[in-house]
Amino acid sequence: MRNLACNVAGIPFKNPIVMASGTFGFGQEYAKLYDINKLGGISCKGLTLHPRKGNPGTRVWETAGGMLNSVGLENPGIDAFLEEEMKFWETIEPVKIANLGGSNIEEYVLGALKITKDAEERRRQNQRAVDMIELNISCPNVKEGGMAFGVKTAVAREVIREVRQVTSLPLAVKLSPNAENIVDMAVMCEDEGAECVSLVNTFSGMKIDIYQRRSVFHNMYAGLSGPSIKPVALRMVHQVAQQVTIPVMGMGGIASASDVIEFIMAGAEVVQVGTYNFMNLRAGEELLAGIRSFMELENIQSLDEIRGIIQ
Numbered sequence: 472m473r474n475l476a477c478n479v480a481g482i483p484f485k486n487p488i489v490m491a492s493g494t495f496g497f498g499q500e501y502a503k504l505y506d507i508n509k510l511g512g513i514s515c516k517g518l519t520l521h522p523r524k525g526n527p528g529t530r531v532w533e534t535a536g537g538m539l540n541s542v543g544l545e546n547p548g549i550d551a552f553l554e555e556e557m558k559f560w561e562t563i564e565p566v567k568i569a570n571l572g573g574s575n576i577e578e579y580v581l582g583a584l585k586i587t588k589d590a591e592e593r594r595r596q597n598q599r600a601v602d603m604i605e606l607n608i609s610c611p612n613v614k615e616g617g618m619a620f621g622v623k624t625a626v627a628r629e630v631i632r633e634v635r636q637v638t639s640l641p642l643a644v645k646l647s648p649n650a651e652n653i654v655d656m657a658v659m660c661e662d663e664g665a666e667c668v669s670l671v672n673t674f675s676g677m678k679i680d681i682y683q684r685r686s687v688f689h690n691m692y693a694g695l696s697g698p699s700i701k702p703v704a705l706r707m708v709h710q711v712a713q714q715v716t717i718p719v720m721g722m723g724g725i726a727s728a729s730d731v732i733e734f735i736m737a738g739a740e741v742v743q744v745g746t747y748n749f750m751n752l753r754a755g756e757e758l759l760a761g762i763r764s765f766m767e768l769e770n771i772q773s774l775d776e777i778r779g780i781i782q
């Protein structure tokens with residue numbers, strides 16, 4: 472047996488495959504297709520304090536080697552998540568990551584508080600609960616004219632500092648590749664007490680309908696993900712992993728077991744798989760089988776033997 476076990480902030484993952492926020496819902500639909508208990512973890516669809524309907528108009532567009540999305544954080548809100556979706560999450564084994572967004576600092580703080588209190592209560596009752604918060608700082612900051620929190624390090628620092636104070640749960644900060652300096656951003660997260668950084672979120676992109684002479688998206692720009700972003704995402708994960716001591720969850724365009732291995736060699740503790748879930752409905756299961764056969768072929772006993780070997 473090969474050892475695929477990983478550890479982020481003291482939380483054991485049975486393997487490095489974590490499903491990325493917004494591409495796996497809460498896992499219930501995929502559970503009909505394969506045994507999702509095989510997965511290392513699941514990051515849920517981005518949650519906000521209040522329910523959100525998401526963006527009007529076109530929401531997704533296929534691109535060469537990827538997709539653009541402008542879903543706009545459609546979600547049932549934290550209360551509904553805790554009341555409804557947690558019933559399913561209580562029954563499954565993968566590490567449970569609550570992805571949290573907000574339009575201002577208060578929303579992030581109140582959201583983190585609710586998730587934390589619920590997790591503490593469930594743990595007291597020996598129930599499964601959220602294991603970790605993943606802070607999505609790519610949300611537009613309403614007070615700053617809509618610029619994402621994760622672009623400027625000083626703005627992101629405020630959010631992380633405030634959330635850090637109200638949660639006992641391990642905190643992962645999900646970095647935007649649109650940050651002015653993603654390495655500075657990651658170092659700041661570690662300084663502020665985050666236990667982990669996850670990267671990358673989607674790249675800001677655009678698609679124009681040349682006949683209608685307008686962007687296909689209501690909000691003009693949309694987030695690019697999928698295989699086309701992988702080389703850039705991998706470079707960013709490598710740069711960040713060199714500069715922080717906290718674990719890195721690496722993602723961006725993973726669509727094969729060899730992609731997973733590249734991210735681990737670049738220094739990621741675990742990886743997240745996003746768009747590939749739309750391309751291959753059994754992505755998780757197939758990636759795991761591929762990692763195992765690579766380890767056998769290369770006679771690797773544990774992922775620790777190859778993690779971060781690219782210096």
Ligand SMILES: Cc1cc2nc3c(=O)[nH]c(=O)nc-3n(C[C@H](O)[C@H](O)[C@H](O)COP(=O)(O)O)c2cc1C
Nearest residue numbers: 491492493517540607671672696697723724745746
């Ligand atoms: C349709 C869609 C919805 C997404 N929703 C969220 C979200 O709610 N919160 C978040 O942090 N990231 C969200 N993401 C970003 C992904 O989690 C991931 O960071 C990104 O897509 C890059 O990985 P990939 O190339 O493997 O998809 C979303 C991505 C897609 C494609």
